[in-house]
Amino acid sequence: MVINIQKQFSSFQLDAQFEVPKGITALFGKSGSGKTSIINTIAGLERPDQGEIIVNGQTLFNSKEKIWVPAHQRQIGYIFQEGRLFPHLSVKENLLYASKVTSKPMKHQQFDYIIQLLGIDHLLDRQPARLSGGEKQRVAIGRALLSNPQLILADEPLSALDESRKAELLPYFERLRDELEIPILYVTHSAQEVLRLADYVVAIDDGRVTTPGPAREVLSDSRINKQAHRAMSSQFKASVVAHHQDGLTELAANGVTLFTPTVKAEVGSPLCLEIFGHDMLITRLRIAESSALNQLAGKITSVTTPAPNSIFLTLETAIGELTARLSARAFQKLGLVAGDNCHLCIQAIHQSNRNSCA
Template sequence: MLEVSLRHAFAGFTLDAQFRAPPGVTVLFGRSGSGKTTIVNAVAGLLSPDEGRIASGDWVLLDTDRGVRLRPHRRRLGYIFQEGRLFPHLTVRQNLAYGTWFAPKGAPREDMGRVVEMLGIGPLLHRRPAALSGGEKQRVAIGRALLSAPRLILADEPLAALDEARKAEILPYFERLRDEVSVPILYVSHSASEVARLATTVVAIEGGRVIAQGPAAEVLGDPAILPAGAREAGAVLTARVAAHHDDGLTELDAGGIPLFLPRVALAPGSLLRVRIAAHDVILSRERPEGLSALNILPGRVQDVRPGDGPGAIVALDTAAGRVLARITRRSAEALGLRAGMDVHAVVKTVSVAAADIGTSGAG
């Protein structure tokens, strides 16, 4: 358990954040300028904060009260930047080996062959970075970080510089990293889809302060938080693959409720996460009939949160989990929505994007 407590004043902005990062992927989530990268740079030793403590048991990186400020190269961290930052004159194999040169003697380390297999970079070993795609460079950067035997991996918006196709290529590797590697990961993102797919724990940041911390389904499903704004609102459901149908749809079992999605390349029985964007949900007082939408989730209104403009966020508890709907305040008033009311959430099958579907790790 990494414990982080930081305070640092900039001109016009003060960071004052405290949180705990348990094993798995802890995502610092919030809008641009909220302080996420500042926190990661403080953990890495690239920023020396005015006050703070960063420690896990007897492993102390920073303790300003005791005068402890470890230099970056002594912190045993693996840092994955927005761009791979590979050495252009070295092959992929040599870039990976560079990470091993910094692994302390006797420290537990990952096997090179296992890392190469996990990241699917075997065919790339003899290439130089100039011959790699953006997604391939990031996979190599992940491998280099792993092979340095780090006690913690930092990933500062590692997909931000990639197009959607390359992001789709990389996300499954971060899921494997979360599920198969024991090294905890502190991951920075402002993408709700990335958070929903990857996070074991979400630390929501706003204006330099932590406004919420907890499992992804809990934090993303809270209508009072919305760290990325109402437009990015959406809840996370955990479901199991029930069957694949001949018409190209996959049927999920979400808490006993059938949920249909475009074909998912996972075997029946597989557990996955599905992010349902709030703007893709419509509500009905009665169970609707004669609709083309296949997904109808009965539930009960937990909260109605009017926004500053014409919209409102409605939190609905269903057997599948918490669902958020982004509707107009006029619609909320016309339906007479209030806490405790039974309603039905309707979700179009094709509205769930592939980027919002991923394997389910711990939490």
């Protein structure tokens, strides 16, 4: 797949050139960098000013040759941030709708395979209103696959889900990557999702491709690595318990007491908070005498190495899933592996300014 597109929007100039191999390619960048605009042009929802789009050898757009294939003829599956299922149709009817609007519908055996792959066979008779957020997204993925696409576009498909639903859905994207040969262009600003899912990364900043390449190589780039580290934060919910005279606010998060510099919120108010990966220190044992007021027990569920000198640990804790960043040397010194128990010293907690919270 070859993308070479230019388009002037009211707020920025889109100028992107890259290729997409098999597997999952992540369009990675901050919010507003142009990621969704790129996949909308590929889908045929936006028309570029100039350039070309070639998918599976078929030219979908070429400004010089005046080629423009309409969206409904492109044979592209689109997974939105929210499922966008038809509320008046059952799950099965939503899935079958995809085969009605494609010129090359999948066979019955393929329908059975996809509902088994996504674990939605027991949901077929339900209405969308009776589905959880994660279930709706699995049905939306199934509907995209049943359109028999030559390409799947996924626009931040996990962003509207809480952490437990994200954890539920991630293995299904891994199965799509590993078992199907359909290339997936996956939009995200989450470094965690890039690290877990992507084979290839196209880093986007202000409408331009800054660094394309294999995921490990791109995340080794110092510029992208800094962006990934900034993005590497974990969100959780808490409520205000008390404001103390020493300038600290006491918080409660799923039964855990935490302290942070005074926040402007009334006692009892709910808060959406986040902890950055570089603000966590990892120890094998709890430190009894320490200046760290916030300590948590955790269990390591996964270890990822995005670059030679960086280690990301995913940890299961009482306040939810957290992701910590360590240097390779510190990680080797501790001798940690997935499945080990450990303790976290949290150096800073921030109020989140994102649209959703775990």
